[in-house]
Amino acid sequence: MAAAIAVAMAIVPVCGWGKVVRAKSTQSSGVLTLECDSVDFRPDLVRVYGRIVGTPHTSHRIDSLSVEYPVKKASTDIDGVDMKRWFQWEDEGELPVEIDFPPMKKSERMDINAVTPRGVAGWRIILNNKR
Numbered sequence: 001m002a003a004a005i006a007v008a009m010a011i012v013p014v015c016g017w018g019k020v021v022r023a024k025s026t027q028s029s030g031v032l033t034l035e036c037d038s039v040d041f042r043p044d045l046v047r048v049y050g051r052i053v054g055t056p057h058t059s060h061r062i063d064s065l066s067v068e069y070p071v072k073k074a075s076t077d078i079d080g081v082d083m084k085r086w087f088q089w090e091d092e093g094e095l096p097v098e099i100d101f102p103p104m105k106k107s108e109r110m111d112i113n114a115v116t117p118r119g120v121a122g123w124r125i126i127l128n129n130k131r
Contacts (some may be wrong), residue, residue, distance in 0.1 A: 011080055014045070017043035019106055024128040030121035035036065035094075040128060041106045045076065048099040048110070048125070052081070056093040061086045062114050067101050069111040076100045 023036040036050035046067075054060055063084050065075035072130040080097035081087045089095060099112070108129055 016020075021127045021129060022079065023050070024126045027124040028121065028127070030114075031118045032062070032121035033118055034097075034112070034114075034121075034123040034125075036059070036125045038108065039125065042103065045102060046101045046104055046113070050099075051062070051094045051096045053094050053121055054089045056089050059086050059088045060106050061117055063117065064115045065099055065112060067104075067112050069109060071104055071105040073104065074104045076102060 018089040019041045020038050021041065026034055028034055032116050033053040034050050035053060036048060038049050041047070042045040053069070053076050061082060061084065063077060065083075067075075075083075077100040078097060079099075085114050087095065106127075106129070108127055110125045110127070112123040112125070115124070
């Protein structure tokens with residue numbers, strides 16, 4: 001029991017290293033829509049939390065993702081869908097995603113490009129940096 005408490009106490013401070021910033025707005029253009037909830041700027045990665053939106057009962061695929069602003073970097077991982085694999089929207093037409101990028105400095109906005117077989121989607125995320 002004491003060992004479990006010691007491990008929990010060691011893990012808790014690590015969680016506080018990142019800076020989670022709520023999204024003020026998201027603008028989408030192209031073939032896919034992203035609705036961003038927040039962005040977590042950590043020392044080891046930047047994680048974008050949100051959902052992609054599409055027409056229910058249709059399919060789509062994301063082949064690659066890259067952030068273009070503040071610096072150009074390719075995505076390292078995406079949870080919710082698999083890169084280069086077709087997925088389908090269910091009744092709601094929304095899929096929750098977590099998109100990881102290499103670490104970068106906190107910014108007021110992020111521009112992300114999603115390459116798909118049906119064209120490129122552009123997503124501009126405006127972040128609410130005020131506390």
